[in-house]
Amino acid sequence: MIVVMRAEATPDQVDHVKNLITDMGLTPHPIVGTDLTVVAVIGDDRKKDGSVLETAAGVDRVLKVLKPYKMSARSEHHMQTTPVRLGQGDGCVFGGTNVSVIAGPCSVESREQILESARAARAAGAHALRGGAFKPRTNPYSFQGLGEEGLEYLAEAREETGLPIVTEVVAETDIELVDRYTDCIQIGTRNAQNFRLLEAIGKSTQTPVLFKRGMWMTLDEYLQAAEYLLAHGNPNVILCERGIRTFEKFSRNTLSLAAVAELKDRTHLPVVSDPSHGTGVARLVPAMCRASIAAGADGLALEMHPDPEHALTDGAQSINPAALSELMPQLARIADAVGRGMLLPEAASV
């Protein structure tokens, strides 16, 4: 880190800062400029809270230099993207040459609804099925999901279609249960800094994790949160940009596709995009799916419902099966244009 002194800082104040740095087990290296002095800090300061130096007299501010995450960093030691495979076989892989698509309703509402969704996803050429059995709902009086019953319906849908399934965990106490059923554990945006949940998932399973960015998190914060999963033992982490909170009013969130490109540069973990939550508007989803693949995403997680007008949750941002079927071949063409590929069944690719 670099400690920037105020222009009027005294030599004694600089000395005091040097002592504080030495106390941390680090080495201060002062540089006297024309206008002010900065003190560079030599050593690994990642585990130190260097910002305390901002309270020392004469200090203007502290600039961080080292990246605060290690295991997820793309570096000379780890240049290649780490592919993460969902289910058996190669039908759904994130971070390889091909891009993959997870589609399905926000919630499992009934056996019929999720089976119908699975068939539609399969027919359109999607590579995995999503559906929530435990739902984190903004309003306490809203539908909260079917629980284990929903997991059973998801398993049945996998059985019938062969699609691996993705479903959310919202509490430490549910991990074992959900993990028994699912091919991929989703961590939602509201739990993105629920560190105890991250730690527990990291420790208890190696099942792939679809880890959504908190809608308030900087990329540094996001990658540090992912580090909880990695450091506690689960290396199969898929990152997911799902929109951030901004002043925009036409969309529920602002999908930041530059974040996808930046994450691809910073980390070896695969990165997907979720245009459904990223916009909150079904009408905008197909264009944002296309843009995500063009931006370099390793895949998509999107909401598709057989009957959005009657969905119990998130209908406003769910596309219908016909829209998905129209979209998939477009995505394949864009994947091709950016040097990637996409597996499509014969019928869907026409």
Next chain:
Amino acid sequence: MIVVMRAEATPDQVDHVKNLITDMGLTPHPIVGTDLTVVAVIGDDRKKDGSVLETAAGVDRVLKVLKPYKMSARSEHHMQTTPVRLGQGDGCVFGGTNVSVIAGPCSVESREQILESARAARAAGAHALRGGAFKPRTNPYSFQGLGEEGLEYLAEAREETGLPIVTEVVAETDIELVDRYTDCIQIGTRNAQNFRLLEAIGKSTQTPVLFKRGMWMTLDEYLQAAEYLLAHGNPNVILCERGIRTFEKFSRNTLSLAAVAELKDRTHLPVVSDPSHGTGVARLVPAMCRASIAAGADGLALEMHPDPEHALTDGAQSINPAALSELMPQLARIADAVGRGMLLPEAASV
């Protein structure tokens, strides 16, 4: 809610929307304007996801009209602020005539540190002591708190000074343990939509809760989250504005004092302000404490550390005991200027 049709919507599309509304058990009431048609919806639509109507053909958007929270709402049935008392006696009450101040370090670092903090808080005239034993840390390699050992030190500090204590819970599995020690359970910003944690706290205890706003949450979302606590059985909820994420760079968050004033209008729950997290800069904390009381806050939660330069966590935003001692009488004068009061020991009020 109000469904706004597109200008070019056809009569059939309006009829379809009316049918969808009827299907929800609600009554549509179309109004034909000069430019377009809107369909007002009669009935309690709070538990319906009306936004699904946005996917119907011819619909422009859906406007919500009813407040999505009930138990926390200030209304003709509940006009008075609900006072919440910490510990025994009347030394620390939020939501009454007097304003109260919670002060203390971010983390319990050692027995000596928290005892020293408690004495300093007491001497300055603070009304409760804060200190974290379980810390949600952005970085997995940072100090994560002393756990139960920290709770014991807090209890000892209460014993010595008489100050009630406030400490954070970060996981469902810790609630019982923490509740055995503390006078007030803090829920941190990162868990503000950890609905399972909220539900569990609501169900298992009536100990007062200091519930911080998520740094990304609108007030509607915040009050719905508080509703989880209330609806599951804990009525002793203190709200806390602690800064939101914006483009500002000089501060870690943007403290929204208008949110304090607006919350005081919307809810009967007491509302406090946390200028330490709200700015992230110790130098700005005293001015924001003064402004918070002037804005109508029922009190403050702030970080004070006996030696900020050596704090293990959040030193950059912690004021020292001398600054707190200087601040408290100023706050008392401002409380007085806005028609409130503040209990101050003889010595502190000079």
Next chain:
Amino acid sequence: MIVVMRAEATPDQVDHVKNLITDMGLTPHPIVGTDLTVVAVIGDDRKKDGSVLETAAGVDRVLKVLKPYKMSARSEHHMQTTPVRLGQGDGCVFGGTNVSVIAGPCSVESREQILESARAARAAGAHALRGGAFKPRTNPYSFQGLGEEGLEYLAEAREETGLPIVTEVVAETDIELVDRYTDCIQIGTRNAQNFRLLEAIGKSTQTPVLFKRGMWMTLDEYLQAAEYLLAHGNPNVILCERGIRTFEKFSRNTLSLAAVAELKDRTHLPVVSDPSHGTGVARLVPAMCRASIAAGADGLALEMHPDPEHALTDGAQSINPAALSELMPQLARIADAVGRGMLLPEAASV
């Protein structure tokens, strides 16, 4: 508009609101719901400041229903995108089947620099040349542009390469001068609500305008600002998403590609994207160019400098000629994948 009354509003308060609406020359239509009353307003309220009703006793809030812009709206009367042509011929058109690319340095720095830029842009297959002669600079001591000398160099570059030129106007008093030289007048983000400048450009010329979105503006505000140009007489307006202010730190702005898709839905004006300002990071520009075309943009405005490391302005976000040459054929392939095309010279398209 819809006036939402508070739940506790009295019949007298509703009557008062009805009277205020009648005073505005509009017709009130009250609807009594189960929880509260709303008053729908019949008539064209676009020119009324309906928000004054929020100060009336018993009013909770006022919801706008009508779109506040007219001439730019895509509607049943104006479904087709309005193509805007730069220069003579069909080499550079925005809003037709083909997408077009404007490339060039932030500033005209010298005759050599802009000629070299123009040749590189031409060789790579770009369709227009940008370069600023009058620069709005954040810092008053920074390079402010070459003024008319810069315009002359731009004209010379056009002469040599045949590329139409795009350059910025920052003051009413420069319009005539700039208009004498340029094929397209750029209005920068900081002047996006400089209404007098917009009005003056609208009145004095029909030269195409590249009108950048203010980095703080909602789409409603942006389209109303465009309306100043249209209503005062210039129909040749190209909109441009260039990034908004958010909490993100890795990029200077957050490029909102959903805004491109939404604008394409709302307005018949062509919409382009500026990934250079939209990210501020040259490394991210190619991916965001690809994503923009995939999102449905009618073209791009990007910064390319022959020697970014020595650029006087905005070097950090400028790609070099080699990067542009690599990018253009990729864009052509993506344009093709989304049903558009892009004119590329034989050499560039390999």
Next chain:
Amino acid sequence: MIVVMRAEATPDQVDHVKNLITDMGLTPHPIVGTDLTVVAVIGDDRKKDGSVLETAAGVDRVLKVLKPYKMSARSEHHMQTTPVRLGQGDGCVFGGTNVSVIAGPCSVESREQILESARAARAAGAHALRGGAFKPRTNPYSFQGLGEEGLEYLAEAREETGLPIVTEVVAETDIELVDRYTDCIQIGTRNAQNFRLLEAIGKSTQTPVLFKRGMWMTLDEYLQAAEYLLAHGNPNVILCERGIRTFEKFSRNTLSLAAVAELKDRTHLPVVSDPSHGTGVARLVPAMCRASIAAGADGLALEMHPDPEHALTDGAQSINPAALSELMPQLARIADAVGRGMLLPEAASV
């Protein structure tokens, strides 16, 4: 500035960066850390666009160290706040011991309306009268102000009440006209980076300027914009926090009172707060006025209209004369509590 190299940067890349720095006339000072190398730059780099170094191979990012503004900086050479006086006498000074209040309607709507406003402001104890004659309106079809006629009414109001007047300039060509009438020129938020307007005002007059922060501007950008006024010759600049764009929905903007406190630390210019635009909600204005004074503001600019329900512009955020009369003595008490004062006529101070 400090150039942070990537961990994998080669010695050649570091050398190249050193050469680029030397080319700028500055001195590179490399520091080899345990994980990576940083290159500190010695010399005044304020006029250089150091960010170009981010395009050099091996560079991670460039951190600015020097403050980008000089004349407005509070420093050892200029510790005292510069008081700015409106009109003759000491009735309205910003930046001295006393705080002052500017009140009045958004727009001058008629002779009667502004005279009535002035009398109400005077009676309540306000120190200056505001009112717009040239209005920057979001919508081109809205009321745009009375122009010179409005200025004449303002002058008449001053004549009658003795209150100095504050009114906005929106175009370079109006400066001379407005300056002939007004005691203080307002520059609105939308023109905060209209550098040509700032430059022209700086050059042509020494009349005090009430310079509102752009709703998208960081404090560094804001102080650089103020520097345009100072550097071109007008030292009488009053800064004004008026709210920024954030995700909040209950208010039109988010008033950042920490920005007031931070500005007071960084600059010797007086700083006032505008809670009317800062919230957009009349109901919240009094609390935010109180909070602003408690936060250390040198005064207020607020909207008061004799009949908000019939205001032509900004009625929703205008308080009425009774509310102002109630507010002023409260502000005086808070000013007193923070060691300031406020001039109040006998009648108003009761």
